[in-house]
Amino acid sequence: xxxxxxxxxxxxxxxxxxxxxxxxxxxxxxxxxxxxxxxxxxxxxxxxxxxxxxxxxxxxxxxxxxxxxxxxxxxxxxxxxxxxxxxxxxxxxxxxxxxxxxxxxxxxxxxxxxxxxxxxxxxxxxxxxxxxxxxxxxxxxxxxxxxxxxxxxxxxxxxxxxxxxxxxxxxxxxxxxxxxxxxxxxxxxxxxxxxxxxxxxxxxxxxxxxxxxxxxxxxxxxxxxxxxxxxxxxxxxxxxxxxxxxxxxxxxxxxxxxxxxxxxxxx
Numbered sequence: 711x712x713x714x715x716x717x718x719x720x721x722x723x724x725x726x727x728x729x730x731x732x733x734x735x736x737x738x739x740x741x742x743x744x745x746x747x748x749x750x751x752x753x754x755x756x757x758x759x760x761x762x763x764x765x766x767x768x769x770x771x772x773x774x775x776x777x778x779x780x781x782x783x784x785x786x787x788x789x790x791x792x793x794x795x796x797x798x799x800x801x802x803x804x805x806x807x808x809x810x811x812x813x814x815x816x817x818x819x820x821x822x823x824x825x826x827x828x829x830x831x832x833x834x835x836x837x838x839x840x841x842x843x844x845x846x847x848x849x850x851x852x853x854x855x856x857x858x859x860x861x862x863x864x865x866x867x868x869x870x871x872x873x874x875x876x877x878x879x880x881x882x883x884x885x886x887x888x889x890x891x892x893x894x895x896x897x898x899x900x901x902x903x904x905x906x907x908x909x910x911x912x913x914x915x916x917x918x919x920x921x922x923x924x925x926x927x928x929x930x931x932x933x934x935x936x937x938x939x940x941x942x943x944x945x946x947x948x949x950x951x952x953x954x955x956x957x958x959x960x961x962x963x964x965x966x967x968x969x970x971x972x973x974x975x976x977x
Contacts, residue, residue: 711750711944711965723965724955725944734764734948737967741943750965751942756780760936764948764971766928769935774910774917777939783912785905794898798891805881811874818867825860832856913938924961925951936962 712721715730727737738761740748753761759776775785785791832853839845920934929950936945941964949971952958958966 711748713749713967714747722955723944724959725965725967726955728968728970732969734762734946734969734971737946737969738762741946741967748944748967750944753943754780754941756939756941757943760932760939760941760945761943762946762948763929763932763936763950764946765932767932769917769931771906771910773935774913775906777917777935778909778913780940781913781916781938782940783909785908787901787905787908791898791901791905794894794901798894798898802887802891803880803884805877805884807873808877808881811870811877815867815870815874818863818870822860822863822867825856825863829853829856829860927951933962936964939964941965 711723711725712719713725713727714720715725715727715732737748740746741750741753741757741761744750744752756776756779759773832849835846835849836853839849917934917938920937921930924930924933924937933950944965944967945962947958947962947966947968950958950968952961952968955966955968958968
């Protein structure tokens with residue numbers, strides 16, 4: 711990495727800024743957003759876990775798993791976990807038009823009732839006129855038009871019923887898909903726990919060796935985690951047990967930027 715500090719440009723993997731006013735937060739911003747006074751490789755995913763060392767920290771399975779991934783370890787369930795995540799990332803189908811289809815069917819059904827009643831009423835008039843030996847062309851034509859209108863209404867109701875049933879099937883399919891995704895979300899959480907446990911177990915021997923290679927004291931666990939992780943961007947060390955930046959870089963097996971402690975800065 712290189713840093714433009716105090717009017718000069720330094721190229722080093724062990725930068726000591728404890729005699730300057732550079733804080734952990736500003737150093738972190740410089741690492742995250744190169745192009746300013748600090749030039750370095752882009753941080754990888756594990757940087758979220760070990761990028762800033764600003765005090766003692768408990769190291770759990772999730773942190774060990776992140777370190778293991780940085781070193782290329784792969785959990786047994788990784789393929790299935792990727793499949794589950796891909797399925798959960800797919801857009802959920804939307805149900806459109808169910809309410810409109812229900813309303814259309816209700817309107818069509820009501821229209822049939824009205825038109826059937828009109829056909830029956832006019833049919834009664836036609837029958838009565840026929841029985842009396844009389845006939846009114848207006849009544850007969852009105853009856854014929856009513857029958858035709860009833861036929862059209864029945865056709866519309868059939869189409870409305872088909873559309874409504876189709877929309878109901880789509881709604882059921884979406885409900886089934888939501889339930890499936892709830893099960894997948896449960897499976898994702900289970901697989902994540904299993905993957906973290908497997909990765910943590912795989913890297914634990916290396917982590918325990920790293921614990922023996924870093925200074926004793928309250929910082930030991932988090933320093934061991936940083937040592938066992940594979941990072942590209944410089945670690946920001948705020949405080950800690952190191953007197954010299956070169957010693958910190960050698961101990962952590964990574965480039966470092968040392969700043970004055972006392973102001974917590976999380977990644």
